[in-house]
Amino acid sequence: MLIRSLFRSVAAVGAALLTLVAAPATMAAGPAVRDPDALTRFVEQRAASTDFAKLELFGEQARNRADREGLNRLYHVTWTLLNQGDFEKAALWNNRLDAAARRLGDLRYQKIAHLNVLTIRYDTGDTSAAVEMRRMSDTDPDWFVGAHAVRLAALALMDEDEIGEGLRLLTEFEARIPADAPYAATARAGIWEVAGVGLMKLNDLGGAAAAFHRFEVEFSNPAYPRPDFDSIYNLTRMAVQLGDHAQARRLYEAHHRLSVRAGLESLLAYDANLCVMTAEGRQDWPGVLNCLKPYAADLGAADFLATHLLPARAIALARTGRVAEAQRDLSEIRRRVAAGEFREEGPSEIPHVEAELMFATGRAREAFDLLQDYRLAQDVYDTRRFSAGIAQVTGDMQEKLDERRLQLQTAGSNARLQKVVIDSQRWLVAVVALFLLTALGALVWLAWQAGRLREARARAETANRAKSEFLANMSHEIRTPLNGVVAMADALGRDALPPRQREMIEIIRSSGETLERLLSDILDSAKIESGQLSLESAPFALRQTISDIGALWRARAEDKGLLLHVDIDPALPGFVQGDIVRVRQVIGNLVSNAVKFTGAGEVRLAVTVEPDDRVLITVSDTGVGFDEAQMSRLFTRFQQADGSITRQFGGTGLGLAISRDLVERMGGEMGCASRPGEGARFWVRLPLPPVEIVPDIPDATSAEASTSEPQGELRILLADDHPANRKVVEVLLSVAEVELVSVEDGQQAVDAYRKERFDLVLMDMQMPVLDGLSATRAIRALEQDLGLPRTPLLMLTANAMAEHVAAGAEAGADGHLSKPVTSDRLFAAIETALSGRVDPTEPGSDTQAA
Numbered sequence: 001m002l003i004r005s006l007f008r009s010v011a012a013v014g015a016a017l018l019t020l021v022a023a024p025a026t027m028a029a030g031p032a033v034r035d036p037d038a039l040t041r042f043v044e045q046r047a048a049s050t051d052f053a054k055l056e057l058f059g060e061q062a063r064n065r066a067d068r069e070g071l072n073r074l075y076h077v078t079w080t081l082l083n084q085g086d087f088e089k090a091a092l093w094n095n096r097l098d099a100a101a102r103r104l105g106d107l108r109y110q111k112i113a114h115l116n117v118l119t120i121r122y123d124t125g126d127t128s129a130a131v132e133m134r135r136m137s138d139t140d141p142d143w144f145v146g147a148h149a150v151r152l153a154a155l156a157l158m159d160e161d162e163i164g165e166g167l168r169l170l171t172e173f174e175a176r177i178p179a180d181a182p183y184a185a186t187a188r189a190g191i192w193e194v195a196g197v198g199l200m201k202l203n204d205l206g207g208a209a210a211a212f213h214r215f216e217v218e219f220s221n222p223a224y225p226r227p228d229f230d231s232i233y234n235l236t237r238m239a240v241q242l243g244d245h246a247q248a249r250r251l252y253e254a255h256h257r258l259s260v261r262a263g264l265e266s267l268l269a270y271d272a273n274l275c276v277m278t279a280e281g282r283q284d285w286p287g288v289l290n291c292l293k294p295y296a297a298d299l300g301a302a303d304f305l306a307t308h309l310l311p312a313r314a315i316a317l318a319r320t321g322r323v324a325e326a327q328r329d330l331s332e333i334r335r336r337v338a339a340g341e342f343r344e345e346g347p348s349e350i351p352h353v354e355a356e357l358m359f360a361t362g363r364a365r366e367a368f369d370l371l372q373d374y375r376l377a378q379d380v381y382d383t384r385r386f387s388a389g390i391a392q393v394t395g396d397m398q399e400k401l402d403e404r405r406l407q408l409q410t411a412g413s414n415a416r417l418q419k420v421v422i423d424s425q426r427w428l429v430a431v432v433a434l435f436l437l438t439a440l441g442a443l444v445w446l447a448w449q450a451g452r453l454r455e456a457r458a459r460a461e462t463a464n465r466a467k468s469e470f471l472a473n474m475s476h477e478i479r480t481p482l483n484g485v486v487a488m489a490d491a492l493g494r495d496a497l498p499p500r501q502r503e504m505i506e507i508i509r510s511s512g513e514t515l516e517r518l519l520s521d522i523l524d525s526a527k528i529e530s531g532q533l534s535l536e537s538a539p540f541a542l543r544q545t546i547s548d549i550g551a552l553w554r555a556r557a558e559d560k561g562l563l564l565h566v567d568i569d570p571a572l573p574g575f576v577q578g579d580i581v582r583v584r585q586v587i588g589n590l591v592s593n594a595v596k597f598t599g600a601g602e603v604r605l606a607v608t609v610e611p612d613d614r615v616l617i618t619v620s621d622t623g624v625g626f627d628e629a630q631m632s633r634l635f636t637r638f639q640q641a642d643g644s645i646t647r648q649f650g651g652t653g654l655g656l657a658i659s660r661d662l663v664e665r666m667g668g669e670m671g672c673a674s675r676p677g678e679g680a681r682f683w684v685r686l687p688l689p690p691v692e693i694v695p696d697i698p699d700a701t702s703a704e705a706s707t708s709e710p711q712g713e714l715r716i717l718l719a720d721d722h723p724a725n726r727k728v729v730e731v732l733l734s735v736a737e738v739e740l741v742s743v744e745d746g747q748q749a750v751d752a753y754r755k756e757r758f759d760l761v762l763m764d765m766q767m768p769v770l771d772g773l774s775a776t777r778a779i780r781a782l783e784q785d786l787g788l789p790r791t792p793l794l795m796l797t798a799n800a801m802a803e804h805v806a807a808g809a810e811a812g813a814d815g816h817l818s819k820p821v822t823s824d825r826l827f828a829a830i831e832t833a834l835s836g837r838v839d840p841t842e843p844g845s846d847t848q849a850a
Contacts, residue, residue, distance in 0.1 A: 036209045036235045037250065043216055043229050044254045050225040052262060055080060058225050059093060063100060071101055071109040072183055073224065078116055080228050085266040085304065087120050094120075111136070111145045119152055125343065130156035137169070143176050147187035151194040158198050167198050189219035196231070200238045208238060229258045236274055240281040252278045268294075269302035276312050288316035297328065307342060311349035318356040326357055347377040379501075535665060539691045540580035542615070543572055546607050549584065553591045553603075562595065563602040571609045573690035582666060583686070586659045590619040590682050593656070598623035598679070613689040614668075620681040625674040634672065659684075713737045715757070716830075719749035719775060720764040720796070725819075729762065729796070732823045744768075746775030753779050758791055760830060763813070765797040765804065772797065773811040780812040792833035796821065 055077055062073035074097040082090035098113035115136065118129040133156060137149035150173040154166035174191050177184050196211030212231040220226065232255045239248035252274055259271035275291035292313055295302050299309055314329035330353050336342035337350070351374040358367030550566035557564040587605070594603040601622030608616045626634070634656055663670040667687045674680035716738055720726050726742045733740055741758070743749050747770040749763065761779065765772040776793060783790055792815075795808040800818035808816050817829045 036205060036239065036247065039209050039213050039216065040232050040235065040251055040254050043231055044258060046216075047227050047229045047258050048261065050227045052081075052227050052264060055225045055227055056093075059096070063096060066104060068104075068106060068109075068182075071097065071104070071106055072186065074100060075109065075112055076186075076221075076224050078113075080226070082116065082119060082123075083228055083230050084264060085123075085270065086264065087124060090116070091120060108142050108144055111140065111142070112148055115145070115148050115152060122152075122156065127156075137173070143178065143181075144183060144187055147173060147177060147190060151190045154194050155197065158194075158201055163198050163201050167195065170195050170198070185219040185221065189215050192219065197234065200234050203238060203241055205235070205238050205242055205244075209235060227262060229255060232258070233270060233274055237277060240277050243281070245278070245282050248278045248281060265301045269305055272302055273305045273308060276309060280312060285316040285319040288312055289320065297325075306336070307344055310336075311353055314353045315356045318353070318360040321360060323357065323360050326353070326360070330354065330357065347374065351377075535579045535582060537577055537579055539575050539577055540583075541574060542576045542578075542583075542607075542688060543568060543574060545580060545584055546587070546605070549587050549591060550605055552588075553595055557595050557603060560595065560598075561600065562598055564591075564595070565602060565604045567604065567606040569608040572607060572615070573609075575691050576615070576688035577691050578686070578688045579666065582662045583688075586662055586670075586684060587617060587619070589656065589659045590617075590684070594619050594621040594623065594680070594682075597621065601679070610685070613687055615686050615688045617684045617686070618681060619683075620679060622679040625676045625678050625680050627674075627676050631672065631674065713739055714759045714830075714834075715739045715741065716760045716762060717749060717752055717756075717758040718742045718762045718796075719744075719746060719767065719772065720762075721745055721767040722764075725764070728821075729826070732821070732826050735823070736827070746770030746772055746778075749775045750778045750782070753791075754782060757788075760833060761791055761793040762796040762817075763793060765795060765799045765808070773807055776808070776811040776813055792836075794829055794833055 059074055059077035062070045062077070064070075065073075074093065078090055078093040078097055081093060094113050094116045097116075098110060101107075101109035101113060115133065118133055122129040122133070130153065133149055134153040137146055137153045140146045140149060150169050154169050157163070157166035157169070170191050174188065177187050177191075192211050192214040196208045196215060199208040199211055212235070216231055232251055236248055236251040236255060239245075239251055255274055256271055259267045272291050272295065276288050279285075279287035279291055292299075292302075292309065295309075299306055302309060310329050310333050314326045314333070317323075317326035317329065330350070333342060333350060333353065337348070351370050355367045355371040355374060358364070358370065546566065546568055550564060554564045591603065591605055598621040603619070603621045606618045606620075608618075610616050660670045663684055663686065668685050670682070670684045672680060672682045714737065716733070718726060718729050718740055720729070720742070721744050730740055730742070741752060741756070743752055745767045746763075749761070750770065752758075753761070763772045763776055767775075770778070772795065776795075779791070779793065782788065793813050794815045794817050795804075795813045796817045796819070797804070797808075798819045805816045814833050815829060817825065
């Protein structure tokens, strides 16, 4: 079950990434309602205003027309009936569409009729039809035919769990639909209908509701009768999958009213299937049997849904003690499987039914063993789907990062070019100034040039501001889905898993950490180029910092069979003045590279004191080394000494370039020396003047109080508008004695704090209604107004830049924990906050002092 919940969280992240980042502007345009109840009310009112008899009358009238509008109406009737599973009537109306298109010589709708035939074949079990659908979506020159084909091809991909690929096809093709062409809305409606199905498969209830809203409302033609209500069926299924039984019941009741009113045999069967799903979700086994009362043992008109209904009924019968009837259904399932008439998605349900029968007959031990095997098979299936989903998500994230990196490079080139132009204009203005007294025309010309210079400067300043906003948004938008990948993989890795599944989890976790490092490198590089990187000088313990870095990397070196030596000059002062974060980043990069590129031998980190308050830091290794030609490229962005190194060892090629820029900004210098096969030596010389610091020594009473563990269960208030992020924190905290109260926006957090007492508050920054900074200020004001003790408050957010940390501190936060977050970092931050200590210099910590 944990694997399933993890897949849902990551799938939601993937859906958000695909629909919000990859979608063209046209797909993102217009308001999208994300409230399933509101959409259900709209669809129910519309469906109740007509019926299927009027739909067929609409089709009969369309047959009397001799234009493309008549053909499009016949297409509407055919597809609406096909969606209800009434293949006989759908085939009848599709033949009428094909005949009318041939009579008018309209090749477009002849192809549409052919695609409908392929759809009927596919829906009735002929999966080979999917190949022809995909071929037509890729090659047909008519955008309208292509739009119909691509949604069918996307549906087939989604049936094979290639949901990310299906959504990609839809988003790419939607951009090809002409904005104002006749029937463009019809094509877009079909695209969004299938997009909603894909998001439903990813368990993104809000995203699916928004997609179905575009299909049902924005792009629907109000002149065409719409007695169908498929969106309600889909939303109900998803509410059941997500465990929202109250909403599932409301949605099902609407579907039931419409099904009874329509009176179609196929719709009543679908309604019974939906009734069974909602009852199963509540574990209401008598309710399951009540849903199937209208149907005999052979299911009758609902037989086409037997893949779900037979196992569900057998389990319900076993749970209610009707063993003989349950055994009858199990025998029928086995017969159909043997005859190839029972196509299941995922592992067979036969062991599940058998286990329920064993429980019902008192064979609990056998039942437990069988059920355990069934659960294992289900978990393996879910893990494979999960791994495929992760590959889709992280693959798209990598692609987006590559695109953004190219944009940053282009923006940097443009900025440098603009600076050259501005500098040239300044010289030109100076020259023209010498001739101001010669003619009035020269004066006018100079004023005109000055105006252009002001405009150019304004554009440059606007570009810099836009770049800053872009960096902040990219950091937030990528860290939010990355949080789901890293945190949930970390939580899953703590469970007892089979070796194969543990290997998968380790790959996922490693990939997430690599993406986080790549994101940080790109953002650092961009800030350095734009001059936005700031240094903060403060006293820090250099000797302790060096020791901590050695301890951090010694374990990784030993894993590779390497020795890591740390030599510290006895004359090194205890405390120095400088930027500890950037010093640690530079040394960490050098030691990381040395360990990475050394296959055998040792790595040595040495620190010595030099005159003029300068410190020499040297990192040497016995690794692969490099020659003079490779050394010339070593400190260039996105380069490594040798292209084969990237393939062998990985990496972005940013670490050394960023380190050299940081060293130069701190007033130091950096260099290296090496020979191929003889290792390498990198050195950094930094001005770090010594300072005198008298550390505070707390008394024994305060020390004991600060290190004692809190008594009893902790009450924690979590404010985060993203359901997946709330689930991440819930899973990470589930291993401790924590009562977690979750809210969806800052105003709800303030209201909850006013009514109840909490030991700790975890606050997101970007939320609707009231953002996290405003909510933090309101909580601090409440404490003063009501005379309450100060409650520790941590910002838990994807906003990880320095200005975000400063903004949280100014608002009253006690610390800043940036996403993605693991359980170790989360618990360390909570312990630090509760003990009243926030140490931003702690190695490997993302918690910043408030």
